[in-house]
Amino acid sequence: xxxxIEYYLILSGFMFLTGVVGVLTRRNAIxxxxxxxxxxxxxxxxxxxxxxxxxxxxxxxxxxxxxTVAAAEAAVGLAIIIAVFRNKKTVNIDxxxxxxx
Amino acid sequence: xxxxxxFNSLPYIKPELILAASLVIIVVADLIITKKKELLHYIALAxxxxxxxxxxxxxxxxxxxxxxxGNKGMLTVxxxxxFFKGLVLxxxxxxxLFSFSSNEINESRSKLGEYYALLFGMILGMFFMISASDxxxxxxxxxxxxxxxxxxxxxxxxxxxxxxxxxxxxxYGAVSSGIMLFGISLIFGxxxxxxxxxxNYILRSPETNRVILLLAGLLVFTGIGYKISAAPFHFWTPDxxxxxxxxxxxxLSVASKSAGFVLLIRFIKVAFIQNSLNGYWQLLPAxxxxxxxxxxxxxxxxxxxxxxxxxxxxxxxxxxxxxAHAGYMLAAMAVLSNQGLIAILIYFAIYLFMNLGAxxxxxxxxxxxxxxxxxxxxxLGYASPFLGVSFAIFLVSLTGLPPTAGFIGKLYIFIAxxxxxxxxxxxxxxxxSVVSLYYYMRVLKHLFLRKAEGAPIELKVSFPxxxxxxxxxxxxxxxxxxxxxxxxxxxNSISVLGF
Numbered sequence: 266x267x268x269x270i271e272y273y274l275i276l277s278g279f280m281f282l283t284g285v286v287g288v289l290t291r292r293n294a295i296x297x298x299x300x301x302x303x304x305x306x307x308x309x310x311x312x313x314x315x316x317x318x319x320x321x322x323x324x325x326x327x328x329x330x331x332x333t334v335a336a337a338e339a340a341v342g343l344a345i346i347i348a349v350f351r352n353k354k355t356v357n358i359d360x361x362x363x364x365x366x
Numbered sequence: 367x368x369x370x371x372x373f374n375s376l377p378y379i380k381p382e383l384i385l386a387a388s389l390v391i392i393v394v395a396d397l398i399i400t401k402k403k404e405l406l407h408y409i410a411l412a413x414x415x416x417x418x419x420x421x422x423x424x425x426x427x428x429x430x431x432x433x434x435x436g437n438k439g440m441l442t443v444x445x446x447x448x449f450f451k452g453l454v455l456x457x458x459x460x461x462x463l464f465s466f467s468s469n470e471i472n473e474s475r476s477k478l479g480e481y482y483a484l485l486f487g488m489i490l491g492m493f494f495m496i497s498a499s500d501x502x503x504x505x506x507x508x509x510x511x512x513x514x515x516x517x518x519x520x521x522x523x524x525x526x527x528x529x530x531x532x533x534x535x536x537x538y539g540a541v542s543s544g545i546m547l548f549g550i551s552l553i554f555g556x557x558x559x560x561x562x563x564x565x566n567y568i569l570r571s572p573e574t575n576r577v578i579l580l581l582a583g584l585l586v587f588t589g590i591g592y593k594i595s596a597a598p599f600h601f602w603t604p605d606x607x608x609x610x611x612x613x614x615x616x617x618l619s620v621a622s623k624s625a626g627f628v629l630l631i632r633f634i635k636v637a638f639i640q641n642s643l644n645g646y647w648q649l650l651p652a653x654x655x656x657x658x659x660x661x662x663x664x665x666x667x668x669x670x671x672x673x674x675x676x677x678x679x680x681x682x683x684x685x686x687x688x689x690a691h692a693g694y695m696l697a698a699m700a701v702l703s704n705q706g707l708i709a710i711l712i713y714f715a716i717y718l719f720m721n722l723g724a725x726x727x728x729x730x731x732x733x734x735x736x737x738x739x740x741x742x743x744x745x746l747g748y749a750s751p752f753l754g755v756s757f758a759i760f761l762v763s764l765t766g767l768p769p770t771a772g773f774i775g776k777l778y779i780f781i782a783x784x785x786x787x788x789x790x791x792x793x794x795x796x797x798x799s800v801v802s803l804y805y806y807m808r809v810l811k812h813l814f815l816r817k818a819e820g821a822p823i824e825l826k827v828s829f830p831x832x833x834x835x836x837x838x839x840x841x842x843x844x845x846x847x848x849x850x851x852x853x854x855x856x857x858n859s860i861s862v863l864g865f
Contacts, residue, residue: 281548284544288541298537301537304547304548307548308544308548308551311548311551311552311554311555312554319558321559323502323559327505327551330505331547334505334506338509341517345533346533348520348532349526349532358537361533363526364530364531364604364608364609
């Protein structure tokens with residue numbers, strides 16, 4: 266028995282929305298960052314689902330690239346968060362506000 | 367894909383190979399050279415010039431590179447790409463020259479190697495972004511540009527302003543690239559391909575799901591809109607431009623934006639075109655790009671100009687002004703014709719000189735007084751008349767008044783709009799230019815009409831800096847009067863491969 270593609274798409278759409286809501290509502294930079302990873306993973310799930318549905322391997326190749334880029338992004342992101350923390354002693358994005366309007 | 371195809375494609379990516387080699391050379395040189403780090407400036411300049419030589423070759427090329435089957439490749443090498451690659455290289459050349467005398471960069475001299483290595487990474491990413499015709503390459507090259515620029519925005523690390531800019535850039539950038547990736551996954555789901563040419567071929571069949579395609583198109587546009595800082599994806603622009611070192615700000619405002627625009631042009635002109643009639647592009651009915659671009663361009667230029675009105679920090683004001691300029695160029699894009707495309711090319715070539723020039727003058731002054739606040743610029747036009755007058759020329763050009771080059775850029779966009787009978791947009795554009803006059807002239811008022819408080823400041827422009835400044839002022843003045851060569855050049859460089 267195969268799982269229909271709609272199930273995967275609904276799951277990935279839900280994951281994507283969770284990520285977006287997390288980015289918009291959470292105030293801790295690290296949690297925001299985790300939400301962004303969730304958005305990337307939802308796109309990965311869509312790629313893999315379509316790839317297996319269409320019998321086309323390009324989607325799976327794409328996922329490898331996305332995973333590599335996501336790892337690089339996490340490395341750079343955490344380094345930047347540490348740089349901010351050294352200067353400001355907080356990672357709450359509401360308190361990081363010297364640049365505005 | 368056989369190895370033979372890979373080797374056959376190498377001649378098409380000579381500039382990229384040079385850039386990658388320069389990156390490696392700089393990293394190694396940074397390890398070897400311990401005393402005279404200044405040498406890195408010259409190595410970087412040499413790399414740019416060498417890459418420029420090979421870009422010149424590409425103006426006459428028209429080919430796919432890295433194609434696995436038939437003629438659909440990962441990369442397209444065409445004259446429009448070559449034009450924008452030349453633009454990016456010119457911008458990098460000037461930014462490297464600025465870096466010689468930037469206080470922010472000289473204060474962290476130990477990081478000069480990383481600074482240039484990351485800049486080369488960014489230029490390499492832009493080159494691939496400019497010629498990418500496959501969504502995989504689009505995504506990876508965009509991330510290469512973004513990741514390098516996140517780090518570069520916070521490279522000096524000492525000031526909170528720097529790291530805050532870097533963090534904000536990172537969060538906005540990562541979110542928009544995540545959204546774009548989801549859009550790409552939907553496009554892949556509809557068409558089963560990631561190649562823009564194949565996508566176009568499949569979308570021509572009538573049974574595509576239009577709702578999903580519209581959603582996917584908008585999601586992808588979010589990622590591109592973030593790169594060109596179009597409203598409503600512009601929120602990072604003022605913060606990052608204000609917080610980042612000024613050389614990086616100047617580079618982002620010109621090079622990053624131009625790479626984003628090429629991506630937009632290629633995405634719409636290759637994936638969504640039906641046919642081209644008398645130079646007007648008939649797009650597939652699936653997504654109404656014309657309305658989307660029209661609305662966003664009005665939003666972008668109006669928001670950029672009105673928000674710039676009450677900025678007291680010059681870098682921040684120039685950030686909003688760069689948003690407004692993105693709006694003008696989006697207006698030319700909304701025409702969806704070859705004439706609009708020519709107008710974009712002309713505008714970008716002119717925008718490069720005037721915007722880099724404005725940032726250079728701000729950098730030279732803030733090197734001396736340690737601030738970019740407009741109130742601290744009072745009376746400085748008399749401290750160094752040369753600097754003051756060139757700043758005035760750049761600002762007049764940014765407003766778009768004759769006899770400067772900015773006027774020619776606006777004129778061509780205006781002609782394209784009127785020819786396409788888009789009168790509303792052209793009127794809004796003119797009104798926006800009037801609004802922009804206020805905040806550009808306000809700077810000149812501070813420079814020339816206000817008296818400086820306290821002791822007069824000595825402002826001396828060193829000879830090399832004066833030469834760089836002249837290299838920026840002269841094109842702005844000359845292109846305002848003698849612009850035919852540029853127009854002809856732009857007309858010859860609009861061929862996008864395939865259509």
